Amino acid sequence: MPHLPPPGLPTPARRRLACALFVGAAAGTAHAGGWDIVSASRTYNTIPLKSDDTVNPMRGYHRWQNQELVPQAAPARDAFRRYHWRDLEGVQGQYTFGAILADLKTARDQGRKYAFRLRMMAGYDDGQLYAPAYLAGNASCLHGCGFWADAGAASGKTWVPDWNDPFVLARSRALLQALAQAIAASGNAASIAWIDVGLYGQYGEWAIRKSVYTNRPAGIEEATTATRRALAKMHFEAFPTQQFVMFIPYANRDALRYALLEQTITTKPVGLRADCLAQAGYFKQWTDHADEWRQFADQWRKAPFIAEFCPFESGHPTNGPATARAQASEFHISSVGNANFALSKPDDQRWLSLSDPERHDMLMLGREAGYRYGVDSTWVSLTGDGQLTLAATFRNSGNAPTYEPWNVKLEIVDTSGMARWSGTVPVALNSLAGGGVTTRVQSSWRVPALAAGTYTLRLVARDARPADGQQRRPLAWVLGERDADGGLTLRSLRRR
Template identity: 30%
Template sequence: MTAVGEGLAWTATARHNHYVLRTFVPGAAPTRAIIVGTTVRPATHPGLTVVYEVRTLARRLWSNEVSIAYPPRPAQAGGMSREAARQTPGTPAQGSKGKAFGKNEREAKEIAEREAKERAEREAREKAEREAKERAEREAREKAEREAKERAEREAREKAEREAREREEAEHGTGGLTFTPSVLPRSAAEIPNTGRGLYDWQGGTSGLPAGWPLVDYYMRDAISWARDLEPSQGHYSFLEKPGVIDEGLAKAAAKGGRLRLRIMAWMPGGTNRMPSYIETESASGSTFPKWNSASWLNAWANLWKALGSKYGSNPRIGSIDTGGYGAWGEAHMNGITVLGTHITTENFVKMVGDVVNAFPKAHVLIGTSAAVKEEAPIQPELLPAVVKAFPTVGFHFDNMGAIAPTDGNNLPYLKPGGLAADPEAWERWKTAPVISEWWNLATATVATARSSTQEMHVSGLGSGNIQSSVRTINEPEYQEVLKLAGFRDQLDRVEVTPLTAGHAAILAATWENVNVAPTYDPWQVRYELRSGERIAWSANSTLDLRRLLPTKGTPLKATDTFTLPTSLAKGNYTLAVQVLDPSKTVAPMRLADSGRTSDGAYPLGTVTVG
């Protein structure tokens, strides 16, 4: 901004023609006025030096300061100066002066209120960012401490096992046994387990090969929030009698697996599913909840509190899509770019937290169409903030077989070198699942699905929502992709020291995971000594299969030391391994090893207890 005589001029900024002029008159409070255009001749202040600055109406950054030194008012007949007597450009006539002053005062008040609101929003955003940073630092510190503790415990355990083994060898010699189970080739029939492979996509069969086993069940379209869950405000019908979710649980139980579900609100092109009392707004021909309103946020939170009170500890529920925000619950606005219609980062994190808190044992997922970087001023970042806030939250994406990220799956943006590289989010698959459903267009390909499964470590693919021709033109490769998804754990070798009642027994097992992801459930590996159908002794291994990441040709060795009871009778036993669900909800894990018994055990061979 520059002063030209007693006038002011400044450079126009793109897209803006409304400006705020701030005036500093000595001995008076600063004033503001709205100016249209890039020049103005302000009212004179004889005998004073007045300072001015300007900014656009839409932004908070002020220009440089410019001062005008006004000459003193000369004495005139009748006590009136010539300056005061004449009308100056930019100065309102006497009759309209009060009206103009009132208008400027009102505009200044509006500016002050808007700035106060912006300041409050900025402070809230900075507070949320600060808390997120502190939380991330705390979690990183806790993770480092936990890993250090686990490392120390592991080293101490290995030392104790080594010393016990050396002691046993000194006392009883080294005549142990080694068992090598027969591993199933990948060409063998599918190995069905909960949490991996092909799941029942709402009864869909377009992606279901003949005779293919389905373990888990997914439902979303069958659930209407308004009809099935909350028919009137605060009235949750599922608390009074079995409802649609109970039906889904029954279908999952019939398959021997777990239920995954999504509850949606806004259905572009269809009937919305949220209760009518929730406040809405409209844009681009669609009506949807006001995502940042107390009406929406409270309704969502209260729904999940009620759901959690009934189903939150049910081990039959395996995973949940956080499906409230966006079109079809996919965490995007379906191309709508109207300012203010998108959810804030803080409120989206709150929504995810409502689900996590209600279902602490389930795998909570968010859609990968969620923004991975800020797209100001329309859409704030969502996905990275959730990853930082909740270390257990995984992902779901709805376009398997399509080219990502072109067709809406933002995960590839997060990989090293991506537009929004985020190692923590990109490697989340190591601790939380990535589940997909098919892109329902003919542009999907099995080759792209294989690439996505490998790169993004996908655990599950749906049995429906795929055009049959996509798979039938290459059925063998399609079935290979289904077998590749999730985990494929195999026991390669077990070494056993001589067994004596009342003495230490050391079992060293070699494991591999030859697929793309680990299991995310707390399976328990158990060793057993069997005499016929009777289990004479059993003990749990310290191995946590959730940490058996894809081994890529480098097996994991897990060594356990047990003390056999003195009451264990001498004689021959069958040494067996079982991988059990602690909740006893699903059958023991099926390993990529042959010889499984009807009760889910894997006999290794005969051992003698002396």
């Protein structure tokens, strides 16, 4: 006698399925020209966190500046680079985006998506001009477009842009618009994972020392609130359909408010970006202003929180992997740049320079950050005439949801591996915010009359975006029973 439908199904559905199964059982489990009858439940094993080797997009570690130093079971699904403005526009209006376009294409060819940031300045006191040479002292600016600040260091001076100057802002806007057009023309725009809102501040990270303005020229002031909003807005106008993240310094709280809560340009909610993960006390700028942080504290539920490390060395009493791990957990950080630590060591020694506890924390950080989707249980029913029903319980045991569109598909696959039929399972993975939350769904389909033979019934989460060659690989379930491609085989089916 077949198993009865699970209690979670609505009563009418239970009655229909029970009748169908009873009739099928009375006639035997096989029908000439029909399907072998199935009614079976199964449970699955979530991979323990301490041994989870799952690599999925926009969670865990991403490739940072061509480096992946923390060892992973597979290459990261996302890659991040940053670029100086001077390398993109040597002569006013003449752009050289070859490096960005090549990196974007490489990421696509490797099965990754690509993230980037543009920078108008980098570090301090190195005597370097990171904006285009034509910009410094340009007569179109009211006060020379910027100035050389002397912080007293022997190594040199720092060129600080006049962020407020209309010409500087106009050229910044033109740069972003030209880049957006070049990427669109390359055909690879769908391979962008996210864009950092950049250009302003040291390294384009929206922070700058007030001390550089101590001896500023007459007429030059720190960036105004209107300027910071304008710099964010020009990013959004150039790439309105892309995923953005915004740096979180407390001093930029108005720009954050604009980007996350007020602007309506972007089609996707803007996420958060931290540049100093692992630095003890870094988040005090917000925890000390809890009322103001509250307006942004739940942004992780709808947009990603991306981070990179403040450089740390092994053995520091407060700055290091344990601090980073705690911060990622508290603030629901999804993805971290896989580099930028132990900079005093050669690249091939940086991971090994960490102590055993530090390496453990680094591995656990990659496992804990972001989503971890799995399936607790399934119940499958198939009648002889092709009425297929699935009841399934899905779980997210991670610390955040996914921010990309996935369709969970139930697929009937032939012996060559080709899907001969698929149905969409009505579960929205991004509604499962994490922390072990579950949802149970059930749905039924009429399966077409396929050729006689043996088939496999699989549950696969596939990229819901257009099949243009830039889709993500199937999402990998965090299950011990998962298949090599990350999907899940539920059982075998046979048609007579």
